[in-house]
Amino acid sequence: MGKTSIFSKDYEKIKKKRRRRIAAAIIFIMLLTVGVLFSSDVKVWANKNLNIKSSLNIFKKKDKDEKAKGSEKVKDVNKAKKENTEKAKPQVQEEKGYAVMLSNGNQIKLVYEEISNDKKFKYVAPETSGVSYTINPFGKNIVILDDKNQNLLCYDLDGNQTDITKREYVSDSGTTFLKDAILTSKTGYVWHSSPKFIDDENVAYVSQLPWFNNEATKYVWNVNIKTKAHICISRLSGQKITFGDITDKGITVVVDEKTYYLKGNGEILE
Secondary structure, eight states, X not given: OOOOOTTXXXXXXXXXXXXXXXXXXXXXXXXXXXXXXXXXXXXHHHHHHXXXXXXXXXXXXXXXXXXXXXXXXHHHHHHHHHHHHHHHSOOOOOOEEEEEEOTTSOEEEEEEEEETTEEEEEEEESGGGOOEEEEOTTSSEEEEEETTTTEEEEEETTXXXXXXXXXXXXXXXXXXXXXXXXXXXXXXXXXXXXXXXXXXSEEEEEEXXXXXXXXXXXXXXXXXXXXXXXXXXXXXXXXXXXXXXXXXXXXXXXXXXXXXXXXXXSOEEO
């Protein structure tokens, strides 16, 4: 296409048309450049957003994992505390012993412990039974007083029972007084009370025998769990008699605030 002459009548029209083309081309190039730049920015923005979203997801997952680990740690700590608490609790073991039915219908248990096949009586359960009892120094025998009928019963570690009750009293004149009859006719009469081992075979107790009057005087008696023989220690008598600990001198006996020591053979020391 030739160059248009300036003297041509269409020169101005052609010039304007060319200017419009050049302007359109420039605008197109500018728009194209802007489009390319915008597209690049969009990609960068998108990538940035994707990276941010990915980072957030990673953070959320990490936070979730940390919470899960923390929860597991709390569970482990609580479990350990529970186990330690269970270990710290005293282990309740079933008591070994022999059941005994009393005359009042209540049942008690003669509790013993066993260590290396060695048994020893420990106490009578329940503690609220109100039964009087005594255990000899080696723990091999236990004597209980059935408070209702005032019977004295001795038990060994095999659970065997020996009745060592003084069932009757024979006076010097030969008159026989039966325990059950006396207790029925004389309310509050003390035939047997407060049994206490003096040594491994002899048991001291308090009684109003040999008298049946209304006097409050009481006497110390001694019964041997093997021979079942009852002996009155007439020297030890008074209004109030209590037994204490066993010493080298014998068992401590306090009679109306005066202290004595009684041996199994009946010997008395002061």
